[in-house]
Amino acid sequence: MNPPIHRNPITAVESPAVGVTIDGLTKNFGPFQALKNVSFAVEPGEIFVLMGPSGSGKSVLLKHIVGLEAATAGRVLINDQDAAAAHTLERIRIALVFQAGALFNSLSVYDNLALYPREHRFGDEATIRDKVMRALQILSLENSAQKFPSELSGGMRKRVAIARALVMEPQLMLYDEPTSELDPVMSATISEIIATLKDEYHVTTIVVSHDRELALGIADRVGILMGGELVFLGPPASLRQPADPRIADFFHPRIDLKNPRFKNLET
Amino acid sequence: MKQLTHFLQGFGSAVQLLLQSARFIGTLPRQRARFIDQCYLIGYTTLPIVAILCFFMGSVLALQSGYSMENFGAKQFIGSLVGLSFARELGPVIVAILVAGRVGSAITAELASMKVYQEVDALVTMNIPPARILVLPRLAAVLVMMPVLAIIGNLIGWFGGAVVCKYVESIAIEPEAYFSALRRYMKFQDVGTGLIKAEIFGFVVVLICCSIGLNTRGGPREIGASVTKAVVVSLISILVLDYFVTKALM
Ligand SMILES: Nc1ncnc2c1ncn2[C@@H]1O[C@H](COP(=O)(O)OP(=O)(O)O)[C@@H](O)[C@H]1O
Ligand SMILES: [Mg+2]
Numbered sequence: 001m002n003p004p005i006h007r008n009p010i011t012a013v014e015s016p017a018v019g020v021t022i023d024g025l026t027k028n029f030g031p032f033q034a035l036k037n038v039s040f041a042v043e044p045g046e047i048f049v050l051m052g053p054s055g056s057g058k059s060v061l062l063k064h065i066v067g068l069e070a071a072t073a074g075r076v077l078i079n080d081q082d083a084a085a086a087h088t089l090e091r092i093r094i095a096l097v098f099q100a101g102a103l104f105n106s107l108s109v110y111d112n113l114a115l116y117p118r119e120h121r122f123g124d125e126a127t128i129r130d131k132v133m134r135a136l137q138i139l140s141l142e143n144s145a146q147k148f149p150s151e152l153s154g155g156m157r158k159r160v161a162i163a164r165a166l167v168m169e170p171q172l173m174l175y176d177e178p179t180s181e182l183d184p185v186m187s188a189t190i191s192e193i194i195a196t197l198k199d200e201y202h203v204t205t206i207v208v209s210h211d212r213e214l215a216l217g218i219a220d221r222v223g224i225l226m227g228g229e230l231v232f233l234g235p236p237a238s239l240r241q242p243a244d245p246r247i248a249d250f251f252h253p254r255i256d257l258k259n260p261r262f263k264n265l266e267t
Numbered sequence: 268m269k270q271l272t273h274f275l276q277g278f279g280s281a282v283q284l285l286l287q288s289a290r291f292i293g294t295l296p297r298q299r300a301r302f303i304d305q306c307y308l309i310g311y312t313t314l315p316i317v318a319i320l321c322f323f324m325g326s327v328l329a330l331q332s333g334y335s336m337e338n339f340g341a342k343q344f345i346g347s348l349v350g351l352s353f354a355r356e357l358g359p360v361i362v363a364i365l366v367a368g369r370v371g372s373a374i375t376a377e378l379a380s381m382k383v384y385q386e387v388d389a390l391v392t393m394n395i396p397p398a399r400i401l402v403l404p405r406l407a408a409v410l411v412m413m414p415v416l417a418i419i420g421n422l423i424g425w426f427g428g429a430v431v432c433k434y435v436e437s438i439a440i441e442p443e444a445y446f447s448a449l450r451r452y453m454k455f456q457d458v459g460t461g462l463i464k465a466e467i468f469g470f471v472v473v474l475i476c477c478s479i480g481l482n483t484r485g486g487p488r489e490i491g492a493s494v495t496k497a498v499v500v501s502l503i504s505i506l507v508l509d510y511f512v513t514k515a516l517m
Contacts, residue, residue: 066392089394096392102385106377119395168393 004045004202006171016079017044017202018092018171020065024074027060027228034060036228037074042221045202047194049215049236052225053250058208059099061225062174065206066096078172092172095165099176099208101157103149109136109160110145113167135163138193140186155181162190166197173197175207179214187211191218212251215239224250277500281478287398288406298404305408309370309473310415316365321420324357325349325427333431333438342440346448349428354453354461358421360509362413363468367501371476374405375497378480379490387481402477406470413469414462421461425449460516467512472501 006017020042027035034057042048050058063069064076067083076083078092104112113132122128136142139159149157158181165173175194179187195218197203209215215222216236224232224247232239232247242248295302332348378401381387390397425446432440479497483489 063388068388068391089392093394094392096389098385098389100385102389104386104389105380105384115395116393119393119400 006045006202006204018079018204019044020172020204020206021077022061022065022074023077025061025064025071025076026073027057027064027069028072034228035064038225038228038230039074040223040230040233042204042206044204045198046220047198047205047207047218049207049209049219049222050225051209051212051215051222051250056225057228058225059176062096062176062206062208065172065174066094093168093170094172094174095168095170096174097158097161097165097176097178099180101149101161103157103160103164105149107148108145109141109147109149109152112149112160113164116164116168131167135166138166139163139189155183155186158182159186162193166193169201170203173203173205175205175209177208177210179209179211187214190214194218212239226250277478277482280482281474284398284402284478284481285406285474287396288403291396291399291403294399295403295407298400301400301404302407305404306412308373309366309405309408310412313362313365313369313412313416314419316369317362317416317420318423320361320365321353321358321424322427324361325353325424326431328352328357328424329428329431329438330435333435337437342438343444344448345428345432345438345440346445347452350425350449350453351457353421353424353428354457356461356509356513358417358424359461359465359468360505362416362420362465363472363505364502366409366413366416366469367472367476367498367505370409371472371501372494372498374473374476375480375494376490378477379483379493380487382481382483383485383487383490397481401481402474405473405477409469409473410466413465416469417462417465418458421458463516464509464512467508468505471504471508475501475504 004017022038022040022042025035025038026033038057038061050061052058060069064071065078065083067085067089070084078088078094081088081091103109104115107115110132113135114128117123117128117131122131133142133145136145139162141156141159141163144152144156144160149160152160158178162175162178165175173194175190178190182190191214194205194207198205207214207219216239219236221234222232222236222239223230226246231244232242239247239251242251328349329345332345333342336342336345336348378387381401387397387401390400429442429445432438432445433442476497479493479500483493
C-alpha cells in the first residue's frame with residue numbers, strides 16, 4: 001500500500017505523509033522513570049490519540065517527537081529520520097501545540113501567527129496576511145488579532161496556539177491537550193479541524209487528551225500511558241468496554257468516600 | 268572544582284552561541300527591524316545615564332587631579348590627565364558597566380523568561396533558531412552602538428572636567444587652556460584604543476547575557492537568579508578583560 005500524499009494547501013506541493021515510529025523509548029529524569037520502554041507506530045495520515053492520567057509522561061513523549069528532549073534509551077523516527085537530529089526539523093514541518101500555549105508574549109496575536117511564514121518566507125505580506133486571518137477566523141479570533149497574549153483568557157491562548165500551528169501547514173501535527181480549557185462548542189470545532197486536516201491534507205496527527213468524546217469521535221487508534229508505560233494500544237471502539245481494570249477505572253472513576261484517603265475531608 | 272566546571276560550561280555555551288549566531292550573518296539585512304529595535308534599546312535608552320555618570324566622573328577626576336597636581340605645580344596638565352584617562356580607560360569601562368546593568372540585565376530577563384515559558388522551545392520546533400532572531404540582532408546592535416556611546420561618554424566626561432576646572436576656585440583653569448592641554452598629548456590611537464575596548468566589552472557583555480538567559484532552566488524563580496548571575500559575570504569579565512586588552516594594545 002502506498003502512503004497517502006500530504007498536499008501543502010498553499011504551494012500545492014505534494015509529499016508523502018509522514019509516519020512516526022517510537023521504538024523502545026525510555027526517559028529518566030535522575031532516578032525517576034518518566035517513560036518506560038514505550039513502542040508504537042503512528043501511520044502516515046493517521047489520527048492517533050494518546051490518553052492517560054496526568055503525570056503519566058504524555059507531554060514528555062511529545063517533546064521527544066519534536067526533539068526537545070533526548071531519549072535515555074530507544075529512539076523516535078519520523079519517516080526514518082531520527083527525531084533527535086537537528087536536520088529533521090529542517091526537512092519535515094512539525095507543529096506542536098504546547099500544553100501551556102507557549103505564545104510569544106512580546107508579540108501580538110497577529111505577529112505570533114505571522115512569525116513562522118515570515119521567517120520561512122512563505123510569500124509577500126499580503127499572502128501571509130490572508131493565511132493568518134484565515135487561521136484566526138477558523139478559531140473565531142479575528143477580533144483579537146491586535147491583542148497581546150497577556151490580554152487573553154486561557155482558552156483564547158490555547159486557540160491562538162492552535163491557529164499558530166495551522167499557519168505552519170505542518171505535515172505532522174501534535175496537540176498537547178488542545179481542548180482542556182475550551183468550552184464544548186470550541187472543543188467540537190477543534191475535533192472538526194483535526195478531522196479536516198486529515199481528510200483533505202493527510203496531516204498525520206497525534207493528540208494528547210483526556211477528552212474521551214474527542215478520542216472516541218476522531219481517533220483512528222488510541223494509546224493509553226500510565227506511569228510511563230503504554231498499557232493500551234488499539235482502535236477506539238475497544239475502549240467502550242475496556243477489559244483492563246486500570247483503564248476502566250481511568251474512564252469511570254469510582255470515588256469512594258469511605259476510602260481512608262478522604263478521612264480528613266469529613267467533618 | 269565545581270566552580271571551575273561551571274565556569275568552563277558557561278564559557279563553552281557562550282562560544283557555541285557565538286558560532287551559531289555567526290552562521291546567520293547573512294540574514295541580518297532581512298532582520299533590519301529587529302536590529303533597529305535593539306539599537307534603540309541598547310543605545311538610546313542608555314544614553315541619559317551614560318551622560319550623567321560620565322559628566323560626574325569627569326568632574327571628580329578633575330577635582331582629584333587638581334588637588335594632587337597642585338603639589339607639583341602641574342595644574343596645567345589636568346586637561347591631559349582627564350582626557351587620556353577617559354579616552355583610554357574610564358569611558359569604555361563606565362559605558363560597558365552601564366550597558367551590563369541597564370541592557371544586559373534586561374536581555375537576560377527577557378530571554379530567561381522566554382526560555383522558562385517555553386517560547387524558546389516553540390521557536391526551536393518552528394525551525395527558527397533562537398540564535399538567529401534573538402541573539403544575532405543584539406550582537407550586531409551592540410557592535411554599532413558601543414563606539415557611539417563611548418565617544419559621547421568621552422566628550423561628556425571631558426566637558427565635566429572642564430566645568431570643574433573653570434568654576435572650582437582652587438583650580439581655576441580656563442577651558443581654552445584645559446582643552447589645549449587635552450589635545451596636546453592625545454593621539455588618535457588613544458581614542459582608538461578606547462573604542463576597541465568598548466567594542467570588546469559591550470560585545471562580550473551581550474553575549475554573556477544572552478547565553479545565561481537562554482540557558483536558564485526551571486521555573487520563574489530562576490529568571491531572577493539568571494539576571495543576577497549575568498550582571499555579576501559581566502562585571503567580572505569587563506574588569507578582567509580590561510587588564511588583558513589594555514596590555515595587548517599597549
Ligand atoms: N524536565 C523535567 N524534569 C524532571 N521531571 C520531569 C520533567 N518533565 C517532566 N517530568 C516528570 O515526568 C512525568 C511526566 O510528565 P508529563 O509528561 O508532563 O505528564 P503528562 O502526562 O501529564 O503530560 C511527571 O512526573 C513529571 O514530574
Ligand atoms: Mg502534559
